[in-house]
Amino acid sequence: MPKKHQIIEAAIRVFAREGLEKGKIADIAKEAGIGKGTVYEYFSSKADVFKAIEEHVTTGMIDVVAEVLKKPVSAEEKLRLIFSISVEHINHMGDELLIVTELLVHGARGHMFDEGTNTMVDMYSTYRELVETILIEGLQNGEFREINPPGIATLFLAFIDGIVWQYVFIKDTSNFKLLLDEALESFLKGIKL
Amino acid sequence: MPKKHQIIEAAIRVFAREGLEKGKIADIAKEAGIGKGTVYEYFSSKADVFKAIEEHVTTGMIDVVAEVLKKPVSAEEKLRLIFSISVEHINHMGDELLIVTELLVHGARGHMFDEGTNTMVDMYSTYRELVETILIEGLQNGEFREINPPGIATLFLAFIDGIVWQYVFIKDTSNFKLLLDEALESFLKGIKL
Amino acid sequence: MPKKHQIIEAAIRVFAREGLEKGKIADIAKEAGIGKGTVYEYFSSKADVFKAIEEHVTTGMIDVVAEVLKKPVSAEEKLRLIFSISVEHINHMGDELLIVTELLVHGARGHMFDEGTNTMVDMYSTYRELVETILIEGLQNGEFREINPPGIATLFLAFIDGIVWQYVFIKDTSNFKLLLDEALESFLKGIKL
Amino acid sequence: MPKKHQIIEAAIRVFAREGLEKGKIADIAKEAGIGKGTVYEYFSSKADVFKAIEEHVTTGMIDVVAEVLKKPVSAEEKLRLIFSISVEHINHMGDELLIVTELLVHGARGHMFDEGTNTMVDMYSTYRELVETILIEGLQNGEFREINPPGIATLFLAFIDGIVWQYVFIKDTSNFKLLLDEALESFLKGIKL
């Protein structure tokens, strides 16, 4: 449904600009160039819009990263790919990251839009598991030294998350790319045999 | 004024639990064991409470870290201290981190509680500058190799921020400490001569 | 037009179930198995549907009762017929009575769906007048004793209305029929010479 | 709480005039001479106001009638008292009867304002039971002939309900009182030995 997608796009712009709570349904409608009531033709409530945004954001992320797992390359190379893909993705998100952050905080509080599911937090766990899978793979095929996969996975995520924050605060990060590569190499050197 | 501080503490508990927007003034009053109107004897508005929380949180952080700068130890040692102090601080904050995150997002949007100042974002900049100062110091006294101070400072902050996120999501991080030390050593090795 | 009648039937089912205000045009369309816009091909507004239901309900009632007046039987027999026809009618209406009640209340408030006419209340008056006519007839031809026609007519209506309520609340009234007949006889005995 | 009662009074006036659904909370506030929000200081929702009105109306009715049961008079006299009290009560209610009717219809549909209780319908049942109790009493002490208490109770209620309707439609019922007495006597004569 293209209209539904159109509304999600408008909602993302509004929420990125105003915040999840301050962004009004009326704003979204105006941003999408439609009437207020039309939003409710596609979403049952504001929380439903939040949920849709969560899905929109997480699907893109997890799918692309999961794809990496299937590639016939070394574990090390997989980590490199995940890293570059993630950074690339973050770079493309721009102010959407503010929404993602709010959604993560919301989820971290245990609050939910949907009874029983915590999409954003689940996505985070899935992401961590994907990384862990790669680490175990590299451990088993002798690429990596005797590491603790869950801990290293957490460290890897911390690395990526930390970078997100810098993007959020320093909008222009062009001259930051080289450092990231260096840091990644340093990280990989640390876990390789 | 101890009553004012009492209200801030109550506000932090409420906002950590409910979120900045969902947390009501009435909740804070109840949490503090006082009347709703009394909150307004000490704060002019809800935004004023936010501002006070920002100050409360940042002051603690910056002061302690700034103290490190004055110590008569090597730049490397200063970074180690800042790192451990920060991690310790993060560890103590617990769910307050959720508030800090919301405040940072708020600030990143350019929204302000107070005309003209962006406390949280300023704190962030100050923090970065402190680290940069140490890096330049280490660079000048020959401790570090030919590095790019702003970039490395950003990387250092990214490292710390990333860790915050892990604390937010994995509440028990006890067996994560060793990894952090290892990672810090790896980081330091990368910039030392 | 059979489609129009089809919609009225659907509307009656919906309004009986949900209430006049809570029953939505969309519900009626779904109940009638047609599109929402189609309802507006046959009715200009929701009030227009109400009006049509009023007419549907009252026409059935008044016509049948008016028919009795023309019969070449005694006044007493006419009252008996009206009574049994009315009770029969009430019995057939079932939950439609809830709608009738709502419409009567609406009319009693002086609210109207149509500028200038108060169908339901008019029907009520007509009904009373029919009964009054019979009473006067019986009075003139010496069947009844010196009664006050308007008052007795009101009492007669009260009797029927009261029965409606019992049907509304006690859905099964099968073993109630005998009592009604007895009560009617008692009533007639009271006005006969 | 006098303010709460004040709001109920205002609500009754508004709902009697406008109808349960058409009467707005804002109307009630204006009618009571208070702010819209103040209504919510005393009632949690519009349904809660409905519930309060139900209780306000039913309490007055049942209590007074129940009192009759305890009197040391014959069953016949009790019925006479209940009848006159009820008619008196109905007479005093005026347009409140329109609200009562709407509430009864609402209850007859099985809709509820409060999970699990159907105040208005319960009141109705209680009323019927009180009458039944009196009938059984009169049956046992030889006052009444071999009657069917539930059926006669229903007939008695039908009689009263029917009168309500006439009050609703013919506002001035002054010259109607005599007829009622006559009708009551006729009714009592029918069940007496």
Place this chain on the structure above:
DNA sequence: GATGAATGAGGGTTCATTCAT
């Protein structure tokens, strides 16, 4: 100072109605 009853602007949501297809 402390309080909490009162307030009303504001926002989420519903639904009768319209109209292009």
Place this chain on the structure above:
DNA sequence: TATGAATGAACCCTCATTCAT
């Protein structure tokens, strides 16, 4: 003729803020 997507006025309810006590 039939449709249902689109609309926005209307209304319930929330909650920051005020102020009389």
